Amino acid sequence: MLAGIRSFSKSIFAKIIFSVIAISFVAWGLNASMLNLGTSREVAEIGSQSISPVELDRAFQRSVQNMRSVFGPNFDRQQAIQMGLLNNTVQSLVSQKILRENAKDMGIGISNEKVRGTIFASPGFQNETTGQFDRERFLQALYSSGYSEPEFVEGVRGDMMGQQIVGSLAGAITAPNIMAQQIAAYRNEQRSGSFFALNASEFENIETPDDTKLRQYHEDNAAQFTAPESRNVTLATLSAADLVETMDVTEDEILEAYNHRLPEFQTPEKRVVEQILFAPNEKESAQEAYKALQGGADFMTVAAEDAGMDPSIVKLGEFTADNILPDLRDVTFALDEGAFSEPVETALGWHIIRVPAITAERIETLDQVRTDVVSGVKRFKAEDAIYDLAAKLDDELGAGTPLEEAANAAGAKTVKLNDVVRGEDLGADIADGREINAKIFELGKGEESLLEETSTGVRYVVRIDDVTPSALRPFEDVRDDVIAAWKEDERSRQMIEKADQLAASINDQSADIATLATSDNAELIKSGLAKRTGEGLASNVSPAVAATLFTLEEGKAKAIQSGDSVLVLKLDEIKAADIAEGDADPVISELKQALNQDILAQYLDYLQNEISVSVNNSAINALYPQTAAN
Structure with missing residues (x-):
């Protein structure tokens, strides 16, 4: 939580761009009294504000993307939900809204000029050589983080409002200097x-x-x-993977699947984008530059001489319609190759866009992707068939049919496993073996499980045939x-x-x-x-x-x-540490931040009771149907 305070107090920009912390120092959870939105489609309502499903999904996706830098590119939403990242994202958004609602109630407002000045002054958006605001760095940060320009600007405005409250709460806090010096001396010995x-x-x-x-x-x-307790079991499994190769597929089914999945086989149009960017108060300069371009002036020369831009800043790179800044999408994708636009206004200023190269959309034919499509249809049919087979197995067991006979009637695989030890896998031929192992050790000798399902969809029933208790091995x-x-x-x-x-x-x-x-x-x-x-x-x-x-x-x-x-x-x-003047400053800062953390946590707890907060679990479950937020 100390890191959250540090992030909040030092850089609202890092928090907005990278979505690492938001206001994660909030300790309170979403209790039952807060879950009451009736038929509303909003994820949450906080006073006069709300969190839409789109806002939550974008924030959650950014959180997942950040976690991939830690866990690798295969880290997905389901894993994130299981780790509690979805709940953390909801709570972070609610926390931000609470502070903003409180700021509004107190009459705190932030002008457009202050927002712009704050963005321009952020070290993260400044050129390392000149120390000046670097428009390319800013835009690239937005592109890579999934923010639209208006969304980012409003995010900065809201956090600046919240920062006003944070600053007023923390302003009077002081840390005892003698304590800080003693800690510094201890650390630096x-x-x-x-x-x-x-x-x-x-x-x-x-x-x-x-x-x-x-x-x-x-x-x-x-x-x-001592030998651990072991068990001999009979295991029956039904898995779609076992049925895939038995599925028959018709040409009509293949064509239908191809058409349904067509977006997967399309490579969207891409455009190389260059821009000349003038400040918000330089409309006339932008219009003069546009006239010069119409008169035949070189685009890069105008960018350098009229806008003071380095060529590396002018060249933004290649974009599809989905990942370019929304405010510039229509004008960019309406241009012919080599053409340039009239000045376009955004919150950052006036843009003249040029498209020097276009890569046309490409679609893979059915023949090119036939193997993939056929495999997909077979998997789909196998997953569909598994429901009927599982129902048949369940019915047979419910009628008292012995496990082996019921499994045979439903086409399930049956295997005898001897000397199964708690926590171990069940072998390479058994999917989700560790999950099944956990169920094995929930049962007693002679007991049989219900029809269970693993996280990947494997249905199984297990019977405990024998139990060998843990015992000291003979000398x-x-x-x-x-x-x-x-x-x-x-x-x-x-x-x-x-x-x-x-x-x-x-x-x-x-x-x-x-x-x-x-x-x-x-x-x-x-x-x-x-x-x-x-x-x-x-x-x-x-x-x-x-x-x-x-x-x-x-x-x-x-x-x-x-x-x-x-x-x-x-x-x-x-x-011994020689504590000079200023050596204890980092310790004082840490102590002050720790005190701030306690005060802010108490203040947010107070605001929770003062500002109406309702979270709609139904909307969250609909947004993420595989695993619901708690």
């Missing part, structure tokens, strides 16, 4: 040490103990040698495993024991760690001057070394385990 790893070859020859000791180890570490069956485990534990014990003795010789007898390392035929390593976070450690040093250094007194040593190695570590130096 540095320590360095020396260490060496024991020679592991010295502990290679561990003798095998007698069986009396091994049997005792077997009993003392029973969990290590004779695992003797070799017991020997290996005992030796490993003994090796570790001996190494730690020796390392403890060496550390004690440093602590109690002032032994020299370098001499001890040489005696053990080991290399002495310097940790580097590091902070508690590990910053400053040498590249070949484990973070466990830094953590241990901050538990020692200066000049003292300790034995630690790092991976497979056992180390003897000595603290050589403690360098």
Whole structure:
């Protein structure tokens, strides 16, 4: 939640463009009393405002797109809904509307000039070289994020209204300077040490103990040698994938499917777009530039000399009608190749558009995509047929027919699975095996499930034929495993024991760690001057070394385990933090933001009760029918 406050207070632009946080610090949920919109088609109503299905869908799609940068391109809406991202998007939109509604009630308004000035001053839209507003960067950000220009401008206006409230709430908050200095001193203290790893070859020859000791180890570490509960089951499955190749397809069905899916096989017209852009108050300059172009002037020359634009900014790239800025769509796609438009006004100014190249729409023929279409028809028919087969299987089971006979009558696959262990997959030949595994361990011996369905649509029924309880494996069956485990534990014990003795010789007898390392035929390593976070450690040093250094007194040593190695570590130096003026400022900022978070959360909780909020789950379910928001 602290990140949400930080994002809100520092950059409303990043929040709008990337939709990462919105106002995610809102802790309250959407309770039952808020779910009451009757037959309204809106997703939510907040005072005099509303959230339309289109607004929610666009915001949710942006959230999904952002998550793909984390989880990869295959991250889809269903996964996002399962992770709660849809609910978070709804709550973020509601939170924004609540603050805006409150701002309206308080008479807070933001002029067009202030909105424009705020956008132009945003560092994210400025040229890295000149520091000036870069129109191309701004437009490309809108294009890639799925915002129309009016939508973005109004988003900035609304958030500026909300920021007025946020600023008034947070303005008087101060963080204690002495606390910030103490935290900064704690964080910035540095320590360095020396260490060496024991020679592991010295502990290679561990003798095998007698069986009396091994049997005792077997009993003392029973969990290590215990077989998990296992089950023998009979599983019947019905899957559309198993039926696909049995489906017959006619030419009429193929043609109908092709026509239905025709948009998939169309590559829309694309146009290379260039623009000359003048500021909102430069209409006359835009008209003069248009006249010059009509007189034969070169487009790029006019852009450079009259509008002061670099060629790289003039060339916007290639667009389809769906991904170009909506305000420029009609004029752009009405131009002939090589032609330019009259000046067109948007909230950003006056645009002259040129289309130097057009790639015509392309449609793949049925013959070119026949294999794909036929496979699709077969899948559709198989998925349709599976409903009737599942109903037949359910009817047979309901009539008392044994599972094997019922499965055979319905054409279901039957398999016997032995020694199934909780949490494991059921094998490559069984789809959604882990889901089915979970159901197996909900049942008792002799019990049979109802007709169940997995997340991918596999229908199944499972019967528990036998249960083998969890039990300690007999010593004779695992003797070799017991020997290996005992030796490993003994090796570790001996190494730690020796390392403890060496550390004690440093602590109690002032032994020299370098001499001890040489005696053990080991290399002495310097940790580097590091902070508690590990910053400053040498590249070949484990973070466990830094953590241990901050538990020692200066000049003292300790034995630690790092991976497979056992180390003897000595603290050589403690360098106290020298807190100069300004060093505690980041801590003060964090403390202030944390206090802001608490105040804002309480204020939004108050507004929830003061401003009418209604969320329409029916509209959300209709928008996302596969998985409903909770």
